[in-house]
Amino acid sequence: MSTATTSSSTATAPGTRPRVGLKTPVVYAAAALLTLLLFLRPTPADVSTTFQFGTAAEWFTIPNASVPALLTISLLTVVMAAAAVWAFLLVRQRRRPPVWLHVVVGVAVVLAFLTYAGAGKTSVIPMVSLLAGALALSVPLVFGALSGVICERSGIINIAIEGQLLFGAFAAAVAASAAGSGYVGLVAAPLAGALVGAALAWFAVSFRVNQIIVGVVLNTLIIGLTGFLFATVLSDNRALWNTRMPLPRIRIPVLAEIPVLGPVLFNQTVLIYLMYVIVVVLQIMLFRSRWGLRTRAVGEHPKAADTVGIKVNTRRVWNTILGGAVAGLGGAFFTVGSGLAFGREMSAGNGFIALAAMILGKWNPWGAVLAALLFGFSKNLGNVLSTIGSGVPSELLLMLPYIITIFAVAGFVGRVRPPAAEGIPYTKS
Known part of the structure; x- marks a missing residue:
């Protein structure tokens, strides 16, 4: 049998619907079952949970909502079970469950967990702070995830x-301390990240070195270099080279007064506003511009791109440098973005979590952002529950980011x- 015949036999016939697996309804059902066993059964019938949704700087103050814990968790469990049944019926019809159904189930799981964690506690669960x-x-x-998208869409694996992030921080x-302005540090951070990206591109493109090995080596080099400079130059003269130079918060009138979301999204530093802009611009540029089309062509089929006149290696080099600059800008959050001085290895593995977010988001800017927000939410959820004195074991709180990620990837x-x-x-041949 010829290759063409084999390929055509394995392809989906025109007019037929693709095969859809049972993984999503099974995950929904598992979420409902775990909520029933872990959150519903241990919850007493006569306790409540109080949620705080408002702050004093909004158009109007939303009063605290006190809900009966057992009834609330029961209703959320029913929602998850109903979603599992509906997803199963959709799969039987060879239809994929809609994205909004994933969101509903995810929100139901989080609310059930928060209701269980705050049941019977005198302190409220601050949703705005969360x-x-x-x-x-x-x-x-x-x-970091956007940096990975830019580089890997071009065909360069960015383990660095x-x-x-660390070199950008x-x-x-250093630049902010020396100049006495956090904005100078904000300019220096992407230049430092671009320098690391240039080193990665140089070894990967010019010398064709294994890109994963180069990335690991560059990580080790930056950790060692910044650690050495921190222990010598920065520690010897902290007042000059390593003082706190925070970026001021910029409150956007009107938008910052929107209940709940206003204080979260529109009372931030310029770094976070830059993040909003970069996410939107990269999504448009990657899928609606000539640059994006050529970048994706270079990452998918470089030989075909070369035949139509695209300089494959040149584009890979520049995109890797651009990706490094974006990651370096993210590193600025650890210092000037958070109002902290530089500390040894303060990136704390966030670069590798960013890689996981990129993969979870399927090399798409919007998907990578949503995955990164999922990681950030799960991290802060543990912090908030520890602050309010929740009875949830601390070990479980530390596991939360990884548990949520496993469920997200699986389902x-x-x-x-x-x-x-x-x-x-x-x-080039």
Whole structure:
């Protein structure tokens, strides 16, 4: 049998619907069952949970909502079970469950967990602080994930995101301290990240070195270099090289007064506003511009791109430098963005979590951002529950980001396919 015949036999016939697996309804059902066993059964019938939604700086104050814990968790469990049944019926019809159904189930699981954690407690669950902290913790992850999207869509595996974040944080702290302005640090951070990106591109494109190995080596190099400079130069003269130079918050009139979301989204530093702009611009540029079309062509089929006149290696080099600059900008959050001085290895593995967010988002800017926000929310959820004195074991709180990620990957993402030419050096024939 010929290759063409084999390919045509395995392809989906025209007019037929693609096969849809049972993974999503099974995950929904598992979420309902775990909520029933872990949250519903241990909850007493006569306790309540209080949620705080408002602040004093909004158009109007939303009063605290006190809900009966057992009834609320029961209703949320029914919602998850109903979603599982509906998803199963859709799968039987070879239809995929809609994205909004994933959101409903995810929100139901989080609300059930919060209701259980706050049941019978005198302290309230501050929803605005929970969301604001989640956004803050997501900032370096968003920049790092976008950096990975730019590089890997071009065919270069960027394992060096961790080093780019750390070097960006270092450069931002030093430049801001020396100049006495956090905005100078904000300019220095992407330059430092671009420098690491240039080193990655040089070894990966010019010398065709294994890109994963180069990325790991660059991470180790940056950790060692910044650690050495921190222990010598920065520690010897902290007043000059490593003082706190926070970026001021910029409150956007009217928008910042929107209940709940206003204080979270529109009372931030310029770094977070830049993040909003970069996310939107990159999504448009990657899928609605000539640059994006050529970038995706270089990452998917470089030989075909070369035949139509696209300079494959040149584009890979510049895109890797651009990706490094974006990651370096995210590194500025650790210092000038948070009002902190530089500390040894303060990126704390966020570059690798950003890589996971990029993969979870299927190499798409919007998907990568949503995955990064999921990581940030799960991290801050543990912090908030610890603050209010929840009875949830601290070990479980530390596991939350990874538990949520496992469920997300298992149920909502499915198979992911990286760019076809990712990590493969291109030699012009």
